[in-house]
Amino acid sequence: MVFRNSADRLPSILIxxxxxxxxxxxxxxxxxxxxxxxxxxxxxxKGCICAWNHHHQHIPTYRFKPLNRLLxxxxxxxxxxxxxxxxxxxxxxxxxxxxxxxxDESRWKRADGSTMGALxxxxxxxxxxxxxxxxxxxxxxxxxxxxxxxxxxxLLLLGILTWYQPVQALFVFILPMITGLLITAxxxxxxxxxLDTADDFEASYNNLNPxxxxxxxxxxxxxxxxxxxxxxxxxxxELHEEIKDxxxxxxxxxxxxxxxxxxxxxxxxxxxxxxxxGLNT
Numbered sequence: 523m524v525f526r527n528s529a530d531r532l533p534s535i536l537i538x539x540x541x542x543x544x545x546x547x548x549x550x551x552x553x554x555x556x557x558x559x560x561x562x563x564x565x566x567x568k569g570c571i572c573a574w575n576h577h578h579q580h581i582p583t584y585r586f587k588p589l590n591r592l593l594x595x596x597x598x599x600x601x602x603x604x605x606x607x608x609x610x611x612x613x614x615x616x617x618x619x620x621x622x623x624x625x626d627e628s629r630w631k632r633a634d635g636s637t638m639g640a641l642x643x644x645x646x647x648x649x650x651x652x653x654x655x656x657x658x659x660x661x662x663x664x665x666x667x668x669x670x671x672x673x674x675x676x677l678l679l680l681g682i683l684t685w686y687q688p689v690q691a692l693f694v695f696i697l698p699m700i701t702g703l704l705i706t707a708x709x710x711x712x713x714x715x716x717l718d719t720a721d722d723f724e725a726s727y728n729n730l731n732p733x734x735x736x737x738x739x740x741x742x743x744x745x746x747x748x749x750x751x752x753x754x755x756x757x758x759x760e761l762h763e764e765i766k767d768x769x770x771x772x773x774x775x776x777x778x779x780x781x782x783x784x785x786x787x788x789x790x791x792x793x794x795x796x797x798x799x800g801l802n803t
Contacts, residue, residue, distance in 0.1 A: 523585070529756035530583045533574050533739065534593060540567060541596040548683065548690045557693035565705075568698050571600045572706040573738035577755045579608035591672060598676045599695050601702035603651075605672035606665050611655040614662060617751050621720055627654045628707075630715040640711045647707035712775070713744050722749055723768045727775050735759075745769050 525531055547560055575597040582590045594605040615627035623631035628647050630638050638646065659666025680699075684691040717725050722745070729735070729742030741747070743758040746765060753761050 524589065525583060526581065526585055527754050527756060529754070534583050537571055537574060537600070538593070538596060540564075540571070541599065544599065544694050548687065548694045551690065554689060554693075557690060561693045561697050564698060565701060568600045568702055569705040569709075570737045571597065572603070572702055572709065573741045575601050575603055576608055576612065576706075576741070577739050579606070580613055580751060581754055594672065595676060595679075598672075598699070599680075600698060601706060602699035603703060603706060604669065604676050606669035607651065607655045607673075610658040610662065610665060610669060611651055613751065614665075615654065615658045617748065620714060620748065621722070621725055623718070627658065628710055628714075630711065631718075637716050640708065640715075643711045643715065644704055644708040647710065648703045651703065651707070717773075723765070724770055724773065727773050728762075728769065729775055745773065 525534075547557070551557055551560070578590075578593065578597065583593055584590050591605060598604045611627050619625040619627060623629045630643050632638055655669065656666070659669060680691070680695060683695060712729075713726055717727070719725050726744040726748050728744050731742060735742045739755040740758040741755070743762040746753070746758045746761040747755075749765060750761060
């Protein structure tokens with residue numbers, strides 16, 4: 523089987539489809555207005571893709587490295603995050619240091635110990651992402667070498683696309699890459715900000731909204747994810763059930779998504795989608 527886990531089949535197909543759509547737009551659309559509209563319409567789905575890039579960095583989607591490198595190239599053009607950056611910055615960095623704000627690669631504390639606001643945190647994490655990835659990479663030179671090579675390949679391809687059609691490249695690739703990196707950083711603020719603790723079960727906020735977790739691959743089960751980061755995203759609800767009694771109730775946050783999913787029609791559609799995909803809720 524090509525996939526390590528069959529649950530990755532549908533998400534990867536949808537992400538590759540969106541990549542193909544990007545190139546169709548790049549080669550066929552000349553109108554700045556339409557290109558701008560395409561960029562704006564793409565912010566939401568490409569924002570969701572940031573979560574799937576995160577999952578892939580934890581557990582590669584395919585069994586074969588060349589396929590993973592190609593998928594990572596697709597992720598890079600959607601999210602601004604190239605091969606192995608989150609493996610270094612997030613998997614080998616943040617997950618080991620998130621309880622220590624003096625070392626956390628996604629730290630939410632300022633140097634004086636106060637808590638950053640969401641905007642400050644977003645700009646700080648996004649602006650330092652590649653540098654902090656490099657810092658972790660010094661301890662993992664083989665992984666960093668792969669990251670560096672793939673990043674250079676991504677930049678070369680982006681340079682060619684920009685040279686050939688600069689306006690299309692700006693709206694279809696460059697702006698989404700910048701926006702994707704900012705969204706990735708912004709989305710992580712609510713995971714840990716303000717939770718100054720040495721206890722893994724008290725260090726993460728959780729969002730159990732089913733629609734949010736459908737779109738992000740169960741990223742809302744964040745305590746479970748940090749408890750065992752090697753668990754596949756599709757199995758996080760089961761792991762959460764095992765440990766939920768150890769998580770303080772205050773760490774279960776209400777979500778704006780609840781306004782949408784409280785609608786009975788949406789609940790019905792959610793049940794159908796979960797049954798068709800075989801995902802857990």
